[in-house]
Each structure stands twice: as C-alpha cells, then as structure tokens.
Amino acid sequence: MEQHEDKSARWFMYTSVLFFLVTILIGLIMSIRFIAPEFLGGIASLSHGRIRAIHTNGVLFGWLLAADMGLCYYLVPRLAGVRLFSEKLGMATLGLWVVIILGAVVTLGIGDTQGKEYLELDMALDILVTIAWVMFAINIFATIARRKYENMYASLWYVMGTILWTAILWIVANLPVYAGVNDANVNWWFGHNAVGLIFTPVGLAIAYYFIPKATGNPLYSHKLSLIGFWTIAFLYIWNGAHHILFGPIPTWLQTVAILFSISLLIPVWTAVTNFYGTMRGKWAQANTVVKFFLAGTTFYLLTCFQGPMHSLRTVNQIVSKTDWIVGHAHMAVFGAFSFFAMGGIYFSLPRMLKRPVFSEKLAEWHFWLSFVGFLGFAISLWIGGFVQGLQWMDYRISFLDTVKAMFPYYLVRMFSAILMVAAQLMFAYNVLRTARGNGHAPAAPAVA
Amino acid sequence: MKLETNAILLLVVVAVFMFLGSYFTMVVPLMDARLNAPSKDARPYTELEMKGRHVYQKEGCVYCHTQQVRNLLEETQRYGMGEEETFKRFGIRALIQAPPSQPGEFAYDQPHFLGTRRVGPDLARVGGKYDNTWHINHLRDPRSTSPGSLMPAYSWLFDKASQPTPDAIALVAYIQKLGTNYKWREEGVEQARKLQGISAALPFKEGKQ
DSSP, X not given: OOOOOOXXXXXXXXXXXXXXXXXXXXXXHHHHXXXXXXXXXXXXXXXXXXXXXXXXXXXIIIIIIHHHHHHHHHHHHHHHTSOOSOHHHHHHHHHHHHHHHHHHHHHHHTTOOOOSTTOOSOHHHHHHXXXXXXXXXXXXXXXXXXXXXXXXXXXXXXXXXXXXXXXXXXXXHHOTTOXXXXXXXXXXHHHHHIIIIIIHHHHHHHHXXXXXHHHOOOOSOHHHHHHHHHHHHHHXXXXXXXXXXXXXXXXHHHHHHHHHHHHTHHHHXXXXXXXXXXXXXXXXXXXXXXXXXXXXXXXXXXXXXXXXHTTSHXXXXXXXXXXXHHHHHHIIIIIIIIHHHXXXXXXXXXXXXXXXOSOHHHHHHHHHHHHHHHHHHHHHHHXXXXXXXXXXXXXXXXXXXXXHTTHHHHHHHHHHHHHHHHHXXXXXXXXXXXXXXXXXXXXXXXXX | OGGXXXXXXXXXXXXXXXXXHHIIIIIHHHTOHHHHSOOTTOOOOOHXXXXXXXXXXXXXXXXXXXXXXXXXXXXXXXXXXXXXXXXXXXXXXXXXXXXXXXXXXXXXXXXXXXXXOOSSOOOTXXXXXXXXXXXXXXXXXXXXXXXXXOOOOOGGGXXXXXXXXXXXXXXHHHHHHTTOXXXXXXXXXXXXXXXXXXXXXXOOOTTOO
C-alpha cells in the first residue's frame, strides 16, 4: 500500500468548510431581507446586489469547488495507486485559491463586477483562477499518467473531463468580446455548464468513488457508468439556451436546447440507478456517510427531473424568472453536490488523519438539519414560485400584489435557512475538532 | 474498451463532443448577423446613460430585474400600458401591449442585462412609464412609491441633504432610455384611437352580430 501524505487534500477541505460558513451566512442575510427589506440596510457593500454575487461565487468556488478539489487530491492518488504528483504544488494551488476567494469578496463588495451571473469576477481574478486551475490540472494529470493500474475507474474519467470542461468554459466565457443577446447566450452556455460540466461530473466522480467505499458493495454496473459518462460528455453542452426561452433568441436555438434538455434524463437516470443499485441492502444500517450520498442521489434525481421538465415551453412559461428556479438551483448545488462533498469529507478525513470523526452524533445532527432545512427551503420556494408564476399570467394582478403574496413562502424559507446555517456550524466545528484531534468524544455506537 | 485505458484518447473525444455542441449552440449564433446588428431605430447610449448603465451593473440591479419582455401574451400585457395609464396620459381607455424584446435592441449592451429572476418587475419597457421624480423617490425610499416592494433603499446614491448624486441621476437617465427604441406607447395609442374611431362610426344594429 502506498503511503499518502494528503496534505493538500486536507487543507483544501478545511479551507472550503471555512468559506462555506461565511458564504452561507450571507445567504441567510439575504433570506432575512425578503422579510425585512431594510435589514442591515444603508451599507453599499452589504446591499443585496453586491452580496448576492459574493454568496453565489463564494458557495460555488470557495466552498464546493475547493471541497471537490480536496476530494480529488484524495481519491485520484488512491485510484492511480501512486502518491499525488506534488504536495508542494497542491499547497501552492491552495494558497492561490485563498487569494482568489479573498480577492473576490473585496472586489465584489466594492461593486467591481463584470455584471454577468457566475462570471462576475474581475479580469485579474479570472486570470488567477485560470492559473490555479492549470496547477490543479498538472497535479492530477501527472498523477494519473504515473498510475500503477492500466484501467481507469469511472471517477478518473469524470475528474479528467471536469478539468478539461472547466478550463474551456472558463476561458471562452470570460473573453470580453461578446455583446447583446450573444453575450447572454454565451453567459448561459457557461452558466448551465458550470453546473452541468463542472459540479456534476466532479460530484459524480466523488459519488462513484465513495458510495462503493462507504457501503462496502461493488459498483452496481460498469456499463451504466460508461453510458452515463459519454452521454454527459455529448449532451450537456447543447442546453444553455433553455435559460432564455421565449426570449430574444432564435426559435430553433430554443428548440434544440429543449430537445437536449429532455435527453439529459439518460445520463441522470443511469447514474442514479447505478448509485441506488450500489447502495442496495445498505439503506437500513446507513451511517452518516451513506445517508449523505443517499439523500444527495435522491436530490440529484429530483433536480434533474425538474430541469428537463421546466425546459418544456408550457412549464417554462409559468416557472421561469420565479423563485421556483432558485429552489431548483439550490437543490443541485446544495442538495446534491454539497451533500456528496460532505459525505466524501466525513469518509476521507478520518482515514487521512487515522482517527475517528470527533463526534458521529454531531455529524448525524448536521445531516438531519441540512436535510430538513433544505426541504423547507426548496418546497416553500417551489410552491411560492409556482403560485407567483401563475399570478404573473394575469396582468390585472399588480406586480406588487404578487410580491406580497410571497410573504409566507419567504418566511418559511428564512427559518429553513437558519436550520441550514446551524447545520453547517456543526459541520465546521466537527471538522475543526477532528482536525485538531485532541480529546475526541467516543463514537456513538448506534451509528457506527 | 480502449477509451478507459487511454487518458489522452478520452480527453480528445471529450473535447470533440464539447466542440460539436458549442459550435451549433454558441458559434453559429455568434455569426448570425440578425442577432448582432442593431435594429433600425436602436441607438448607442449617451455618455450619461452609459454612466447610469455602469451604476446598474455595479449595484447588481440585474439580480432582481430582468430586461426581456418574453414573447408571451401575459408579458406583453403586463409590461405594456393598462387602461388607467393610457387614460391618465392620453385620455383614452385602451390596453396597449408592449412589443416583445427583439435581438437588435440589445446590440449596444455589453454586458447584457437580460437577467433570470424577477424579484421586481421586468424593466425592458420601463422607459417613459414614470417621470424622473418618481424614479428618484423610488431609489431613495422604494416603499414610498411602491408599498410592499422588497427593493433596498439606495441611500449611498444620495447626499447628506437627501439630494440625488450624479450617479443616481445617470441611473435614472439609463432607466428612462430602456425600451424606447420603438415609440410603442405613442404608436399604440394612435392605433387604439383609430380603432375606437372606426368602431364608434360603425352602425350598431341590435340583435344582429
């Protein structure tokens, strides 16, 4: 057995959890403002229009992508059967990543934004992200190139795909050459695939690795994982325009995006079948890690059923531009891929540190509060968004009345957000205590 | 299968697939003149409007306001002029629908502000709906003009005497320009007058329709 140092893996995880706490707190502030618009008002840098970008970029790049990178540093060397190519390069990548995230908070706080969703970061930061990504790519590809086993497991295809897709998406979308509706089309070519070709494949890489490990079952079907990978590789990139249905873009482009959106059911259902199949027989005695993957898989199935459905014109007409979409986006990023990352951290951290998690009980609480909180968050926004969408269809209902009608849903969303933040506080405390390692509580036997 | 063992071959096929989809859904539209050319009555932004556009960008207005009237009846109605508005301003009761957004209207927009979420209403046709004073009051205290609104008060766009800063004035100039590429309000009212004139002149026979 190869001895892994895992320094980069661990420190990427610690950092990501810290950023998660900060950015999810910003999310909570925003949810309070939907009840009390003047909450923390009067400060430009804390206004909704500025912290909204800090929340999305912080959660996507500060938490989720950093956590995913940490998990890649863990699983790629193990699947390759060799040590990580360079721990020094890994730590340097982390240093640069921290600079980028802090830089993002400062620049977005002062209103220095490119003004496009998920592409807000200043050009200088864009270049730093590109450099960091190349450093990450070198480390991972060099590790894979020196692998001991000739065959590559599904997770490795997904990691390699993620690296290539992310690089191309990021560089092409950040070129400052587009204008008008094409700027919007490129924005959504990027925006849709930021989820579809960055967080989905790396999330699946994590699930494909940790679900068999955590359950002790072999992968249900190799063939399904192949079908899933190649259909994702072929189908995802065609979908961006479904964000602008009925908008000022050609009808053929909208129709193509709809057709390919429906076809996304293929990679999703193959992956979900594979995950459920692998977890078969282990649901009843599910430990926290398996719970995160089970719930994550279910949220993945749900969010990716919603996606194709509301790319249909008749559904899109109602839900587009409403809070339904906010619920949908959070289910992908929080419900599915953050749950996968959390499960991966709970599995890998004790193994890297060679000591148990500080508190299994706290981990259970983290899971259940995240789960229940998120259900409240998503369901309130779906019902509210759908109702608002229906109200918008009658022009005689004034816009302000449709805003006021959202009050009860926003109230439930705010309380749900409190649960979600409380859960992540427990997560961070648990990770911190596990990392420090002194005086850990005995593991609760019921969940061992 | 060979692709599973050959990392380079796998990456090549992945890149080819990505290129295919990107070519048809992104590159082809980029080369489509109908999507890039300004519509015949679109004009570039003035210096003041451009400054206002930067304020709009900086304050993240795009996160809560879209700028696209979608090609749907409920949107052309909602973002058009209702009977109350036409009566107050033009002395005629009619529902004037807003024209759906056209690609040529956005030719001078960089970055685009099409948006994805409506916490507040769409702004694609808002130019000319309210007067400048209304907009200034709305920015200073949104709930004074729009009770129930969730918009924050933009106190940093006003000085100590609560007078609008140059940024606020520029922002209002930009908002007032939105959607005015077509003179759709005036043309719509004129058309409504004609139609109402014709229907008034038509002989009306009871029981026969």
